[in-house]
Amino acid sequence: MAKVIGGIFTSHVPAIGGAIAKGLQEDPYWKPFFDGFKPVHEWLKDNKPDYVVTFSNDHGLNFFLDKMPTFAVGAAPQYDNADEGWGLPLFKSVPGAPELSWHIINTLVEEEFDIVTCQEMLIDHALSIPLELSWPNSNGYDFKLVPVGINTVQHPLPSPKRALALGRAVHKAIESWDEDAKVLIFGTGGLSHQLDGERAGFMNPDYDKFCLDNLPSNPDALTKHSALDIVELSGSQGIEILNWIAARGAMGDGAREASRNYHIPISNTAAATVLMTTDHALTLA
Amino acid sequence: MQMATAKRVILGTPVFDGDAARIGYAINAMCFSFNNAANRQAFLEDEDAYCAKFNLTPEQRDAVRQRNVLAMIVAGGNVYYLAKLAGIFGLNVQDLGAQQTGKSVAEFKQMLLDQAKGI
Structure with a gap:
C-alpha cells in the first residue's frame, strides 16, 4: 500500500519566482527565506517520492468566476504552467498520475465530498514555485502529480474544518492505493498577508505562530476559527492557510515537524516553510 | 435578496463574496483575459475599445482610467485578477x-x- 512519507508546507509568493529567475537566493533580502529550504533539500536526497499530492489555490489562471469549484481534483496526464499575465518565464511541466487521481476522486466521492474533476488543468505559481524551491534546477520531475485545488478566491469559502476533513479523506485514499509507493504532500500559500483594501500590508505573527505550533500535533486547533475569522486574523489572502490545513489532514496522524522557517517580509507576506515527516520517512543519520 | 446570515464587516478588508463577484464580473473578466500577451497589447493600444469590448460599467471604466485600486474593488474587482492589470503597468x-x-x-x-x- 502507498504511504505518506512527509509534507512540505510553504508560501508561494509570485515574487519568489522572480527571485529564482534572477538567482537572488543569496541576496540579503531573499536569503532568510531560501535558507528555509536547506533542510528540505537534505531530506529530499534520501526521501524520493513516487507521487506528490498538492493542495493550493488557483489565482485566475485555471479557473475564472464563470465556474469556481470549491474543491477541484486534477486527473490530467500532464500539468503545464502558463502565462499568468506578467509574461514571466514558464516553469517546468509536471507529469500527472491519472490512475491515482481517479482513485482519490472515487474515494472522495465515497466519503461524500462533491468535488469537481479536471482532466485538463493548468498549474500556476502556487504549485510551480514550491516545486522549484524543493527541487531547484532539476531537469524534470521524477514523481507524478495529483493537484487538489481549494477555492480561496470567492466567498463563501470552505471552512477550515471541511478543508481538514477533505485532507483526511485524501489520506484514506492514499493509504488504500494498492501500490508500494511513497507519497509526499504539499500545502502552499500564506501565511498572514493582505494585498487588498485599506488594511493592505497586514500581517499577524501571533496567529501565524499559533498555526505553526499546532499544525503538526493538533491540527484540529486550527478549525476553531471560521474562514472569515481567519480573514480577520490573517488577512484576506492569509486564508490560503486552508491549503496547509488540508495538506496536514492528508498526512494522517503522527506527523512531526522536522524543520521550520518563518520570515517577515517576503513581498507583502509573512513567509514560512515547514517540513513535516511521518514514520514512513527514511530516518536520517 | 435574502441573506443566510448578516454580512460580516472586517475593517479595511474586502470580502469578495457573491455580490462582489456579480457586480465585478466584467472588470474581472477583462483582467482574466490579460493572461494572454496579445490581449495585454490590445489593451495598451486602445484602452477604451478594450474596456468597451468587456462591457465595463461606468464605475469600473472610471476606476481603470484613474488607475484607482480601491475604486476598482468597490466596483467588484478582485485583487487576484486586478494584479494582472497592474502587471501591464509594471x-x-x-x-x-x-x-x-x-x-x-x-x-x-x-x-x-x-x-x-x-x-
Whole structure:
C-alpha cells in the first residue's frame, strides 16, 4: 500500500519566482527565506517520492468566476504552467498520475465530498514555485502529480474544518492505493498577508505562530476559527492557510515537524516553510 | 435578496463574496483575459475599445482610467485578477499596497519591514 512519507508546507509568493529567475537566493533580502529550504533539500536526497499530492489555490489562471469549484481534483496526464499575465518565464511541466487521481476522486466521492474533476488543468505559481524551491534546477520531475485545488478566491469559502476533513479523506485514499509507493504532500500559500483594501500590508505573527505550533500535533486547533475569522486574523489572502490545513489532514496522524522557517517580509507576506515527516520517512543519520 | 446570515464587516478588508463577484464580473473578466500577451497589447493600444469590448460599467471604466485600486474593488474587482492589470503597468503588490493605504511606496515597504520586529 502507498504511504505518506512527509509534507512540505510553504508560501508561494509570485515574487519568489522572480527571485529564482534572477538567482537572488543569496541576496540579503531573499536569503532568510531560501535558507528555509536547506533542510528540505537534505531530506529530499534520501526521501524520493513516487507521487506528490498538492493542495493550493488557483489565482485566475485555471479557473475564472464563470465556474469556481470549491474543491477541484486534477486527473490530467500532464500539468503545464502558463502565462499568468506578467509574461514571466514558464516553469517546468509536471507529469500527472491519472490512475491515482481517479482513485482519490472515487474515494472522495465515497466519503461524500462533491468535488469537481479536471482532466485538463493548468498549474500556476502556487504549485510551480514550491516545486522549484524543493527541487531547484532539476531537469524534470521524477514523481507524478495529483493537484487538489481549494477555492480561496470567492466567498463563501470552505471552512477550515471541511478543508481538514477533505485532507483526511485524501489520506484514506492514499493509504488504500494498492501500490508500494511513497507519497509526499504539499500545502502552499500564506501565511498572514493582505494585498487588498485599506488594511493592505497586514500581517499577524501571533496567529501565524499559533498555526505553526499546532499544525503538526493538533491540527484540529486550527478549525476553531471560521474562514472569515481567519480573514480577520490573517488577512484576506492569509486564508490560503486552508491549503496547509488540508495538506496536514492528508498526512494522517503522527506527523512531526522536522524543520521550520518563518520570515517577515517576503513581498507583502509573512513567509514560512515547514517540513513535516511521518514514520514512513527514511530516518536520517 | 435574502441573506443566510448578516454580512460580516472586517475593517479595511474586502470580502469578495457573491455580490462582489456579480457586480465585478466584467472588470474581472477583462483582467482574466490579460493572461494572454496579445490581449495585454490590445489593451495598451486602445484602452477604451478594450474596456468597451468587456462591457465595463461606468464605475469600473472610471476606476481603470484613474488607475484607482480601491475604486476598482468597490466596483467588484478582485485583487487576484486586478494584479494582472497592474502587471501591464509594471506595478507590483507594494505599489498597490502603497496606493490603497495612502502611503508612499517607501513608507509602505518600511511598514512591511517593521512587522518583523519582535518575531
